Amino acid sequence: MRNLKSHFKFNKQERSGIFFLILFLIIIHVGYFVYDSYQINEKYPLNINSDFQVRIDSLKNVSLKNDTIKIYPFNPNFISDFKGYTLGMSTDEIDKLHNFRKTNKFVNSAEQFQKVTSISDSLLQVISPYFKFPEWTTKQKYKQVNLSSVKNVDATSGIVAWEDLNTATAEKLRVINGVGEKLSARIIKFRNRLGGFLVDDQLFEVYYLDEEVARRILKKFKVISKPNIVKININTATAYELSKLIYIQKEVAERIVNYRNLNGSIKSLNELLKIEEFPAERIDRINLYLSL
CATH class of the missing domain: 1.10.150 (DNA polymerase; domain 1)
Incomplete structure (x- = not known):
C-alpha cells in the first residue's frame, strides 16, 4: 500500500510541470477545434490561364463522351428491360411494348412504336434514327421491272x-x-x-x-440458273464460317456465337434480330444462306 501511495506523491516542481503539460494539451485541443470549425464564407474567384481553361474544357468533353452509352442500330421489337432503361424509357413504356409483342405482333415504323409505347416526341426523336426494321416491313426499295x-x-x-x-x-x-x-x-x-x-x-x-x-x-x-448454295447451320457454325457470308461482319458473327452459347441454341432465324448491329434490313436475304 505504501508503494502505491508513493506513485501519487509529487513535490512542488513536479506538480507545476504536470499542470503546464495539461494546460498545453488543452490549448492545443481548443486551437484544433477552433481551426476545424472555422469556415470561410466569402468565395474568392480562381484565376486560370485561358489556354489552360480550354484544355480543361476539352478534357471534360472527352470524359463526357466516354461516359456516354453508345447506341448501335437495333430492331425496336426486341428491346430488353435493360436496353429500354439505357434508352431512357420508363418501366411502363417498356411493359407496353412487351405486352404488344406477346400478341405475336411487330411494330413496323417509328410512328407505330410511339403509338404502342406512348413515349414522348422528344425521346422518339432521339432514338428513332437508330431503328432498323426488317426489309419486308419497309416500302419496297426496288421497283419490279415493267x-x-x-x-x-x-x-x-x-x-x-x-x-x-x-x-x-x-x-x-x-x-x-x-x-x-x-x-x-x-x-x-x-x-x-x-x-x-x-x-x-x-x-x-x-x-x-x-x-x-x-x-x-x-x-x-x-437469274436463270441458281447456284447450289450449301446453307450454313447457324447452331453449329463457327464465327469464322459465319463471317465468310458477305452480309455478316466478323464482330456480328462473334456476337451470334456468343448469343448461341448463352441461350443453348437459336430456334428461329428471327432471333438474330436481337443481336447488336445485326443487319436487320437484310434478314430476308441472309436467311437464304442459313439453316437451323
Whole structure:
C-alpha cells in the first residue's frame, strides 16, 4: 500500500510541470477545434490561364463522351428491360411494348412504336434514327421491272429473251448503257463472292452501282440458273464460317456465337434480330444462306 501511495506523491516542481503539460494539451485541443470549425464564407474567384481553361474544357468533353452509352442500330421489337432503361424509357413504356409483342405482333415504323409505347416526341426523336426494321416491313426499295418497257423480246413469240445474270461475262454486261470496265468487273467480283446470285434484287447491292443502271441490266439479264448454295447451320457454325457470308461482319458473327452459347441454341432465324448491329434490313436475304 505504501508503494502505491508513493506513485501519487509529487513535490512542488513536479506538480507545476504536470499542470503546464495539461494546460498545453488543452490549448492545443481548443486551437484544433477552433481551426476545424472555422469556415470561410466569402468565395474568392480562381484565376486560370485561358489556354489552360480550354484544355480543361476539352478534357471534360472527352470524359463526357466516354461516359456516354453508345447506341448501335437495333430492331425496336426486341428491346430488353435493360436496353429500354439505357434508352431512357420508363418501366411502363417498356411493359407496353412487351405486352404488344406477346400478341405475336411487330411494330413496323417509328410512328407505330410511339403509338404502342406512348413515349414522348422528344425521346422518339432521339432514338428513332437508330431503328432498323426488317426489309419486308419497309416500302419496297426496288421497283419490279415493267415487262412492257423491256425491249429484249422475241418479235415472233413475244417471249422475253432473258440472258442469265449468273453466266454473263463482263463484256456482255458492258453492252448496258452506264456499265463500264470497272463496274462490270465489280459486278462479277460481287457475284463470285456470293457464289452466284440467288435473286435478281441482289444486283442492287453491288457497290457504287446506280439503281437506274441496275434496272437497265435487269431488262436484259435475270437469274436463270441458281447456284447450289450449301446453307450454313447457324447452331453449329463457327464465327469464322459465319463471317465468310458477305452480309455478316466478323464482330456480328462473334456476337451470334456468343448469343448461341448463352441461350443453348437459336430456334428461329428471327432471333438474330436481337443481336447488336445485326443487319436487320437484310434478314430476308441472309436467311437464304442459313439453316437451323
